Amino acid sequence: xxxxxxxxxxxxxxxxxxxxxxxxxxxxxxxxxxxxxxxxxxxxxxxxxxxxxxxxxxxxxxxxxxxxxxxxxxxxxxxxxxxxxxxxxxxxxxxxxxxxxxxxxxxxxxxxxxx
Amino acid sequence: xxxxxxxxxxxxxxxxxxxxxxxxxxxxxxxxxxxxxxxxxxxxxxxxxxxxxxxxxxxxxxxxxxxxxxxxxxxxxxxxxxxxxxxxxxxxxxxxxxxxxxxxxxxxx
Numbered sequence: 001x002x003x004x005x006x007x008x009x010x011x012x013x014x015x016x017x018x019x020x021x022x023x024x025x026x027x028x029x030x031x032x033x034x035x036x037x038x039x040x041x042x043x044x045x046x047x048x049x050x051x052x053x054x055x056x057x058x059x060x061x062x063x064x065x066x067x068x069x070x071x072x073x074x075x076x077x078x079x080x081x082x083x084x085x086x087x088x089x090x091x092x093x094x095x096x097x098x099x100x101x102x103x104x105x106x107x108x109x110x111x112x113x114x115x
Numbered sequence: 116x117x118x119x120x121x122x123x124x125x126x127x128x129x130x131x132x133x134x135x136x137x138x139x140x141x142x143x144x145x146x147x148x149x150x151x152x153x154x155x156x157x158x159x160x161x162x163x164x165x166x167x168x169x170x171x172x173x174x175x176x177x178x179x180x181x182x183x184x185x186x187x188x189x190x191x192x193x194x195x196x197x198x199x200x201x202x203x204x205x206x207x208x209x210x211x212x213x214x215x216x217x218x219x220x221x222x223x224x
Binding site: 004033035042043045048056059091093103104105107108109 | 119155156159160163203213214215217
């Protein structure tokens with residue numbers, strides 16, 4: 001079956017522009033996670049969805065970041081007024097449940113470069 | 116926030132050598148996961164350990180969860196170039212996952 005897909009795979013944008021990153025989770029997975037991975041850093045948790053609800057948004061680094069999930073499926077992560085420090089790989093993962101004993105399936109990521 | 120410390124940060128070895136990487140914390144975890152990430156890809160789950168003292172084997176990889184469930188190790192026997200990648204440990208048992216920074220392993224032919 002299809003895995004987690006993300007688009008675009010690469011995005012180069014100018015400082016100050018808005019960007020939207022998309023994640024298509026595995027069908028039937030209720031939990032969806034967004035992470036940010038910078039060079040030499042671990043995975044930084046951004047936000048978690050259970051269904052369409054995000055119980056905890058405290059991982060979002062600033063109010064320029066927002067995310068939504070519709071229909072319990074596709075999710076978009078939006079970064080407004082991008083800054084150079086936003087450059088990173090943004091990873092999405094889905095899981096059967098929010099219980100972390102279940103495997104998270106990751107997408108290939110979107111590499112964002114802010115010039 | 117639970118902090119997971121992984122060591123070593125980098126490891127460069129020759130094919131056929133054995134190696135061990137570590138994941139340590141001052142906190143107790145209900146479960147811990149190991150992932151491997153290859154360049155340009157997302158992490159892929161290798162194993163989940165749940166019980167203190169648990170040992171799991173996956174071909175040439177041996178995973179151990181500490182008795183106190185605060186640490187874990189991954190041992191690779193006779194490493195191969197295909198083992199090259201970033202090895203990440205992650206905490207479970209909470210809906211907010213925490214990942215270590217990983218051990219970057221390069222196995223030279």
